[in-house]
Amino acid sequence: MRAIGYTQPGVLRLASRNQNDITIRYPELGGLGGALGARSVVLDGEIVCFDDAGRPSFAALQHRMHISSPARAAALAQTSPATYVIFDVLWLDGASLMGQPYAQRRDTLATLGLAGAQWRVPEHVAGDGAALLAASAEQRLEGVIAKRLDSRYEPGRRSGAWIKIKNVARQEFVIGGWMPGQGRRDTRIGALLLGVHHGGDLYYAGRVGTGFSERELDRLARLVGPRQASPFSAAGPPPPRDAVFCSPRLVCEVEFTQWTHDGQLRHPSYKGLRDDKPAEQVVREDTLAAAVATSPTWVAGHVAEVDILAVKATVVGAAGEPAGLIVEEVSATSARTRVEGRELVLSNLGKVLYPEGGFTKRDVIDYYAAVAAVLLPHLRGRALTVKRYPDGVAGKAFYEKQAPRHPPDWVQTVTLPSERGGQVDYILAQDRATLVWLANLAALELHTPLALAGATERPTTMVFDLDPGAPATIIECCHVGVVLHGMFANLGLDSFAKTSGSKGLQVYVPLNSDDVTYAQTKPFARQVAELFAQTEPDLVVARQAKSLRPGRVLIDWGQNDPHKTTVCAYSLRTRERPTVSTPVGWDEVRAALNSGDPDQLVFDPVQVIERVAAHGDLLAPILSLNQALPAHIASG
Numbered sequence: 001m002r003a004i005g006y007t008q009p010g011v012l013r014l015a016s017r018n019q020n021d022i023t024i025r026y027p028e029l030g031g032l033g034g035a036l037g038a039r040s041v042v043l044d045g046e047i048v049c050f051d052d053a054g055r056p057s058f059a060a061l062q063h064r065m066h067i068s069s070p071a072r073a074a075a076l077a078q079t080s081p082a083t084y085v086i087f088d089v090l091w092l093d094g095a096s097l098m099g100q101p102y103a104q105r106r107d108t109l110a111t112l113g114l115a116g117a118q119w120r121v122p123e124h125v126a127g128d129g130a131a132l133l134a135a136s137a138e139q140r141l142e143g144v145i146a147k148r149l150d151s152r153y154e155p156g157r158r159s160g161a162w163i164k165i166k167n168v169a170r171q172e173f174v175i176g177g178w179m180p181g182q183g184r185r186d187t188r189i190g191a192l193l194l195g196v197h198h199g200g201d202l203y204y205a206g207r208v209g210t211g212f213s214e215r216e217l218d219r220l221a222r223l224v225g226p227r228q229a230s231p232f233s234a235a236g237p238p239p240p241r242d243a244v245f246c247s248p249r250l251v252c253e254v255e256f257t258q259w260t261h262d263g264q265l266r267h268p269s270y271k272g273l274r275d276d277k278p279a280e281q282v283v284r285e286d287t288l289a290a291a292v293a294t295s296p297t298w299v300a301g302h303v304a305e306v307d308i309l310a311v312k313a314t315v316v317g318a319a320g321e322p323a324g325l326i327v328e329e330v331s332a333t334s335a336r337t338r339v340e341g342r343e344l345v346l347s348n349l350g351k352v353l354y355p356e357g358g359f360t361k362r363d364v365i366d367y368y369a370a371v372a373a374v375l376l377p378h379l380r381g382r383a384l385t386v387k388r389y390p391d392g393v394a395g396k397a398f399y400e401k402q403a404p405r406h407p408p409d410w411v412q413t414v415t416l417p418s419e420r421g422g423q424v425d426y427i428l429a430q431d432r433a434t435l436v437w438l439a440n441l442a443a444l445e446l447h448t449p450l451a452l453a454g455a456t457e458r459p460t461t462m463v464f465d466l467d468p469g470a471p472a473t474i475i476e477c478c479h480v481g482v483v484l485h486g487m488f489a490n491l492g493l494d495s496f497a498k499t500s501g502s503k504g505l506q507v508y509v510p511l512n513s514d515d516v517t518y519a520q521t522k523p524f525a526r527q528v529a530e531l532f533a534q535t536e537p538d539l540v541v542a543r544q545a546k547s548l549r550p551g552r553v554l555i556d557w558g559q560n561d562p563h564k565t566t567v568c569a570y571s572l573r574t575r576e577r578p579t580v581s582t583p584v585g586w587d588e589v590r591a592a593l594n595s596g597d598p599d600q601l602v603f604d605p606v607q608v609i610e611r612v613a614a615h616g617d618l619l620a621p622i623l624s625l626n627q628a629l630p631a632h633i634a635s636g
Helices: 031-035 058-062 070-079 102-110 129-138 214-223 361-370 372-379 432-440 474-490 518-535 586-595 605-615
Strands: 002-008 011-015 041-049 082-092 123-125 143-148 162-166 169-180 189-198 201-208 244-256 269-274 302-306 327-329 334-339 342-347 352-354 385-388 398-400 412-417 423-428 443-448 461-468 496-499 505-510 553-556 572-574 578-580
Touching: 002 031, 002 082, 011 031, 041 058, 058 269, 082 102, 129 143, 169 201, 189 214, 189 244, 189 586, 201 244, 201 586, 214 269, 334 432, 342 432, 352 361, 361 372, 361 432, 361 572, 361 578, 361 605, 372 432, 372 443, 423 432, 432 443, 443 572, 461 474, 461 518, 474 496, 474 505, 474 518, 474 553, 474 586, 518 553, 572 578, 578 605
Parallel strands: none
Antiparallel strands: 002 011, 002 041, 041 082, 123 302, 143 162, 169 189, 169 244, 189 201, 244 269, 327 334, 334 342, 385 398, 385 443, 412 423, 461 505, 461 553, 496 505
């Protein structure tokens, strides 16, 4: 359980995340105040009860979490003692440390000498995240957390500077209602209805009906409160028809096997109530152990801390390399790094390419290195066009199809006919080293055709590029996208969405068929666009004419052409601040539409790295899902 420790000379006060005073529950921790002598300190850490094997035991801790009797707390301190595992210091002798980088705060924490029978500071390790995670799995621990070494402490905010990486699927959920029991439970709670927050709304995540004791069922019946209307968003999965709803204020911990594709829990088991976390802060946290083996998910400069609790760790990629690059500075303007065994010379890493965000070339390189595992599958085998900004987004830019002269000999190219005659040698971004090389050239945007270079007339997917004309925004694109999604579903076709990273939304319909060419997909896309323009003329246009654009969404069907490219998933975009073309779920599209807030679908590089760590590649199905166009379209 997360706890903030406030110490004055000889005295300790403990507070939960929602600032409830929990000092009375853990009398064995009181000696920490004396251990700090005359110093005044604010600490951050976790209160843990360990089992006989030395592993954290939530079951043992749960008995301690709701105690109000000093005598009972003293007895439990003997039979189920707690340990305060401290990983941060926020304030020291009258001075706030929250503005300092985490690495500096850790150094300060180490000087306090906090090593007692019931409190400790875990060791921290920079790098070797995969080994740490594997070790935590072998010891059957819940998982680890990655945290940026340069991050500041942001109280009350879930920062993008850290991510959880779990070996087991276990997290908090909001209780939004219950189902009456059956058999011997027909007059009491049979299952709890669970939810997680997203975009300000509570989404139904399934029910849990196992793991309860009779005593716990009696306690829950007293606590759930009076009935009310459903607290769950209509944009998400619906709760059961016979559900009884309650105020969504209680939080419980649940263990489960996995999330389903539509956001429901499989095989959940109730573990207990939590009163240390406000219901409003409960969001979905995915299991990531499998993802770590295949994708680098975090940028350079992270710390790994591990104790028996496994409090912190870093993540590495498939090749065993850290997601962040190890860069050796050669001079003020030159550096070098090794990627997949290949040495690259880097230049001007401190150059600011996004002035408003202070985002440097080094940041660009680190971002593309970190997302390579999910980005490369969308690039491999496709003739790449890049948009380069040598002087940053405020300077001149140019599109580049032709590969630069004298690329490294390991950079692959492909020669294809040009639309204007002649031939073009395109780059093929096949590996992480090529991505880093391109980023060093300030190739900020990556654009690809819908077809592979080996079959230029056979698109692997269709795209519907939704481009809003001011004052319309991506919210209007969401409306069109949701309708498109429903239409394709009626045709038996799955579709997937990503933001453009600029103003609009793009809807993809994967095909991956050797029998489909642009001769079928482009007319089909045009028919769809023109149909929408006819049925919703005040919202949709299917032609590029500028006079038609204001306040409407252009369905740009013309992108389904062998000579056109579309910005690639996970590519940076060149706005004032760095944004990313980001795969999104249809639940997120609906949530943004319902909220009317365009900012819900704007993602920066750090947020995208965190999303990949939590959800993997939401656009991955377009690479392999085989679908057939309706028969009358496929036949022409």
